[in-house]
Amino acid sequence: MSDGIPLFEIPWDESDVANVVSSVSRGSYWAKGPYVDSFEEGLESYFEVDHALTVNSGTTALECALRACGIGEGDEVIVPSFTFIATANTVRMVGATPIFADIEPDTYGLDPNSVRNAITEDTAAIVPVHVYGAPCRIHELAAVADEHDLYLIEDAAEAFGATADGELVGTIGDVAALSFCQNKILPTGEGGAVITDNDELARSIAAYRSHGRTSSNYFDSVDSGQYERVGSNYRMPDIVAALGCSQLEKVDDLIDGRRKVAETYRRLLRDVSGVEPHTALDADTHVYQLFTVEFDTEEQRRSVISELSERDISCKIYWMPGVHATEAYNTEKHIGDSLDKTEKASRRVLALPMYADLPQSSIHDVANGLIAGLSE
Template sequence: MSDQIPLFEIAWDEQEILNAVESIGRGGYWAKGPFVDKFESRLEEYLDVEHAIVVNSGTSGLVTALEASDIGPGDEVIVPSMTFIATANAVRLVGAEPVFADIDRDTYGLSPDSVRENITEDTAAIIPVHLYGAPCRIDQIQDIAAQHDLTVVEDAAEAFGSTYEGKSVGTFGDAGILSFCQNKIVVTGEGGAIITDDDEIASNARLYRSHGRAPGDYFESVGSGEYVALGTNLRMSDLTAAIGCAQMDKVDELIGSRQAAAKYMNEQLAEIDGVQVPRPIDGGTHVYQLYTVEFDSGIDRQIVIDTLDEHGVSSKIYWDTPVHETHYYTETMDGPSPNTPTTQDVADTILSLPIYPDLTPRKTDQIVAAVKDGVRQAR
């Protein structure tokens, strides 16, 4: 049997090592150093935003963005149930309550109609998620938010570099968040960022990520600084940011390689009856953080998964349990179960296949052959 093809591999070269050595060899400023400032500037330039505030994870970014937007106890926040659990957990962590809405069939992001149906007098914010690397219907979500005076915090953890109508996702709302976890587009191991054009949100975020301490470098100053707000330690280390800077040097190449591999698989797999390949909506670009196909109901997905494994091809269901059906939320949510028929249908029929920048033609052929065999056996 051929070597197992993993779901992802990290693309790196000697620059990550050189930057890490430089950061370590400086002998100081490991917690807050020049690579942090440089990484934030690179993100601001690439995404054309006023502020990028890096933190230690995408989840921390969500919590910080909500805190910085004054979302808290008594507030409801509309989230999709088809997402990583961190989207909903961040709402709970600031004391607010997530309200689960259904998804749009074409984008797997929030359904604008379902958002409208779930707005109440307690609704304070919406968290649209750009799932798998493609934009949701963010223009419609923005229109709804404007009509009801709601805050929008975009979860763009999986979609760094994706655009809608030429504008980067994550930059449409009041704030957006990014993730640099090991399987994302730009990778630092762990890490995240809040991006915004709002000066007040940016100021609040910088306070919250560093114990509520007013601007000034704690490690350089002879004083302790002025603590003006409640906060915690969610800072990104200089070593982590050093790796992020190296990744930003080749970000267009990282995205282009993913898109090339996905284009090839799209062409091959689209020929298989009963398999829907991932494509962005009109006006959008897909960066394929995950390569997720959808099967017709007549295809037994588990047989496909087992066949892929026999062919040495990894696969995973993102997300096999909608968030509102996880143990924690079924035990802690009040009221009736959310009305999410599209989420339920999609969760039963999707499957993510390997995708990463260094995916070779030989391996893409192996993936395609395995899917074809799996679908043949699964009918």
């Protein structure tokens, strides 16, 4: 019987505490300070991109990316339904219409063929999601975007450090959104960033996240600033960026730890019938923001959830229903291709506890609980 196993734990240490204390005790620059600059520079170095612009969430990162690409009223944006609702919400927030395409079963990412079927004369962009930490078929989707002259905006919220054919996800499209929410690969509590090599997109994002201001830092300037457009306040606080800096220093170790946990899970479940762990097209590219399994039937999933709950082991369904079937979207008239694969996955997936230092004994407890649930 388990003493209780959480779905995730935040990997903090004394370096995180020291950075936050440093930011707070400086007594100034809590809104925009040196840790913001350092974190952005660190992200640019990690991803080898020209621009990394921090914001206050992965959701606002997506919104900024869409707005920078000029997406708005009258435009359609192809998105998956098998994703967190923010992916579709941000499309609506900028005034455009989300068009749901289906996923393919190998990665749970957008199916390039379904995307092709959803393209119309009003399509302006494709927003693929790298699900659970595995890269989608991003190069195939990039080819579709190029063919139809569409923006490719990567939602890489769950896949910090994952690669596709040797390239870091987030660096393949025109622009990408990252998330640093508390359960992500690199957590800061809340926070996000937009990364791109496009100077014009970066300039637009930098202005929009700070009220449309294009002049120097407001708090260091004598004047009131120059404003070229309507914008909002999506800036990342210095205290949050301080956590980002310390987390970035250990992110490779965190990814390595997650992969080792996943390796144990996969070994324990290898010969178990009725369940299959989610994988990537190339196993070495998955960073396992979530460790998700798919059952043969919805009934098996219900049984396992019941058994794990009895053992005080956390689990969670990501996602049911798909976005297209939520109350917010189920009256949406502009639906793309058939979403059969999305609906099938939604009925069968389950995320198990996953974090970099999850003890081996806990992994065995989770696997034993899952196996017991399947036998009922």
